[in-house]
Amino acid sequence: MFAKFLNLNPDKQTRIINAAMKEFAQKGFDNASTNEIVKEAEIAKGLLFHYFKNKQQLFLFAYDYGSELILNDFYQKFDATEPDFFARLRQISRLKLEILQQFPDMFHFLEVAYIDTSKVVSDELEQRKQQLIDSNLGKLFKGIDLSLFKDGVDITRIIQIMMWTFEGYNRDALKKAKLTPGVPINYESFFAEAAAYIEFFKTSFYK
Amino acid sequence: MFAKFLNLNPDKQTRIINAAMKEFAQKGFDNASTNEIVKEAEIAKGLLFHYFKNKQQLFLFAYDYGSELILNDFYQKFDATEPDFFARLRQISRLKLEILQQFPDMFHFLEVAYIDTSKVVSDELEQRKQQLIDSNLGKLFKGIDLSLFKDGVDITRIIQIMMWTFEGYNRDALKKAKLTPGVPINYESFFAEAAAYIEFFKTSFYK
Amino acid sequence: MFAKFLNLNPDKQTRIINAAMKEFAQKGFDNASTNEIVKEAEIAKGLLFHYFKNKQQLFLFAYDYGSELILNDFYQKFDATEPDFFARLRQISRLKLEILQQFPDMFHFLEVAYIDTSKVVSDELEQRKQQLIDSNLGKLFKGIDLSLFKDGVDITRIIQIMMWTFEGYNRDALKKAKLTPGVPINYESFFAEAAAYIEFFKTSFYK
Amino acid sequence: MFAKFLNLNPDKQTRIINAAMKEFAQKGFDNASTNEIVKEAEIAKGLLFHYFKNKQQLFLFAYDYGSELILNDFYQKFDATEPDFFARLRQISRLKLEILQQFPDMFHFLEVAYIDTSKVVSDELEQRKQQLIDSNLGKLFKGIDLSLFKDGVDITRIIQIMMWTFEGYNRDALKKAKLTPGVPINYESFFAEAAAYIEFFKTSFYK
DNA sequence: TATGAATGAGGCTTCATTCAT
DNA sequence: TATGAATGAAGCCTCATTCAT
DSSP, rough: OOOOOOOOTTOOOOOOOHHHHHHHHHHHHHHOHHHHHHHHHTTEEEHHHHHHHHHHHHHHHHHHHHHHHHHHHHHOOOOOTTOOHHHHHHHHHHHHHHHHHHSOOOOOOOHHHHHHOOOOHHHOOOHHHHHHHHHHHHHHHTOOGGGGOOOOOOHHHHHHHHHHHHHHHHHHHHHHHHHHHTTOOOHHHHHHHHHHHHHOOOOOBBO | OOOHTTTSOHHHHHHHHHHHHHHHHHHHHHHHHHHHHHHHTTHHHHHHHHHHHHHHHHHHHHHHHHHHHHHHHHHHHHEEEEEEEHHHHHHHHHHHHHHHSSSSHHHHHHHHHHHHOOOOHHHHHHHHHHHHHHHHHHHHHHHHGGGGGGGTTOHHHHHHHHHHHHHHHHHHHHHHHHTTTTOOHHHHHHHHHHHHHHHHHHHHHHH | OOOOHHHHHHHHHHHHHHHHHHHHHHHHHHHHHHHHHHHTTTTOOHHHHHHSSSHHHHHHHHHHHHHHHHHHHHHHHHOTTOOHHHHHHHHHHHHHHHHHHSSHHHHHHHHHTTTTOOHHHHHHHHHHHHHHHHHHHHHHHHTOGGBBOOOTTOOOHHHHHHHHHHHHHHHHHHHHHHSSSSSSSOOHHHHHHHHHHHHHHHHHOOO | OOHHHHHHHHHHHHHHHHHHHHHHHHHHHHHHOOOHHHHHHHHOHHHHHHHSSSSHHHHHHHHHHHHHHHHHHHHHOOOOTTTOHHHHHHHHHHHHHHHHHHSSSHHHHHHHTTTOOOOHHHHHHHHHHHHHHHHHHHHHHOOGGGGGGOOOOOOOHHHHHHHHHHHHHHHHHHHHHHHHHSSSOHHHHHHHHHHHHHHHHHHHHOO
């Protein structure tokens, strides 16, 4: 499908992907302009559609490209032997920070893409998200020592609550960052506060 | 600012507001079409811009109009004497359900508007949301009997977590509903499951 | 449907219809350019789509507009009392010539539109053509004195053959005209030759 | 002119010609896409323009190629000794059927090409058609026994009428076939009905 | 107050053809 | 001979907003 594109001069590939991610991240799918993308990538208008059937395919390609790259990076560093649930959460949080610092634009794009609500891509995105969750939730929490939890707590519900909590936490942090444009995000304090939430959950739900 | 509009024939006012809410709810700010709005409201194109400087003003007016109307309704029914935090949460949840059933379209619009990410309105929306939270969080939880909580728990954090939890819960429920179009939302089961989460928090954080 | 357009300043209406007919006649539906049409009509791009949902609707409107106008003109002059089949054919032929001289561009457009094969309009056109035939064939040949034909001839087949003959005759004449652009069509000789064919059929099939 | 192409690997030649004929037959000259042609032929885009200066040359080459091939086939089977005009017509009709069954796609392409109205090719096509008629009408009807016709009939006119009749007959049959896609054309009944028209002409114009 | 005609930039996409390799 | 990347003009259509009436 995208073989053509992947055979292309890598420099140009990068320019196109970066330009697309930047535009999509800034404006969302519907309002992103392919005109802006080709201008930023410094290619001719037609070329974009030589490689990608349409705007939608470009978006999804960028999404897949980015998420694969980032997941690979993540799992290379991920230690799946840690039995403590909250230690593992902290690890995940730390790895996320590292990746974010290594690929800031791509990270930003994926984060925004993840919540893009455009009808045109939302169905496909939803599938991908579900696949991601299905194939990763298992890996992330395999081998956890459940005996450390208080007896009788509904662990599924806890995980669900924590996921929503961190989603909300991320979103709010993102919003605050947007409100002070120009000021770079202070990721350390961002993750420090996340750690405080983890600590809170641990106190609440561990023996 | 909108004095002109508010002097208008009430029937026409309603038609315009409803049409705007419907279109914005369906497509988000950027992709909503003023053409569709005037068609639905059965008014002339120019009239819309006679009353509202631009699309943005219309959106924000609709937002303010809806949230004020709904908040008034809410506080008329709200019992601020209940000292039990979770009982109050249940009350809030129940009132939300009532309002939702009374003003389904307006409710839907506000819900969607709340997460609209269009640059053009997001700043203004953010202000309004912050104001709403600031001025309401106090009212909602004033007079709560904190002694019922376990000693030493950080109540602010708990509230934050619960807010994110219910945000996430709503969003997921909304998504599921979208995936089966045609099937009407079963609000009773929706709120029953919400109640289960409330119960869980109670067990976790009350003495 | 097209009420909006018909309320428009008649001069502009005419300019738009003429420009559309000219462009469609020259290039057929698919290759006609809405850009050329608006340029010729001296209106803004958007205006065309203010009146017509899309290129297709514009084409069909022009077709309906033209054929109605021409049919009305035709039937005002048509004498349905003539019992001789071939006399009536001559009459039809003569009226066609008159109309052609009165509305040359419209006539040309309709002739070309009639054989336009673009997928986008052919279905709708086919319906219209069938309706035209159904509702007109009856009128055109009602009250014909069949006893003038040789005994035993299959009159339906004769009519069919004559229709194809005149279709072919028209088409060939049109082609020849195209091959010598600039030179105006000599309609008199065109219809004189048609009369010769009518005479031939008469000799062949009348007693 | 096309020497280069004719030296090419025959398999590839065939693929290119077939792909071109298919695309032109489906969409007409203007709307045919060279992209589709190279995709179908499984050759590189540039190669097409290496062999053919442009789309127009490709089309005309395909037309010439097809018509020559089919004419050769036709004349190998054609019996020019039959003196009866209508018997010869029946023969022509039968041979046409045979060829159609042997080269369905090519036949279809030529049929459609024949009525293609694109400015870009119509002039050249017109020349070819005229040449075809000029050089073939003689062959087809040489040695006909004119004494079998009624005295005084204008045989040129008769032939002209019959040609238009069969053109119209073909076109109508083609249309009907298009209106019921999926249902294969019943060529036998198609040619049987054609035979009925031949019979009709015979009765009308023979002694 | 009310109309709806008018604007023209910008949206995405397709196209035949060229050219460096 | 063969590739397929590259071009950029042109395609149709939508849009928020303005303005004369």
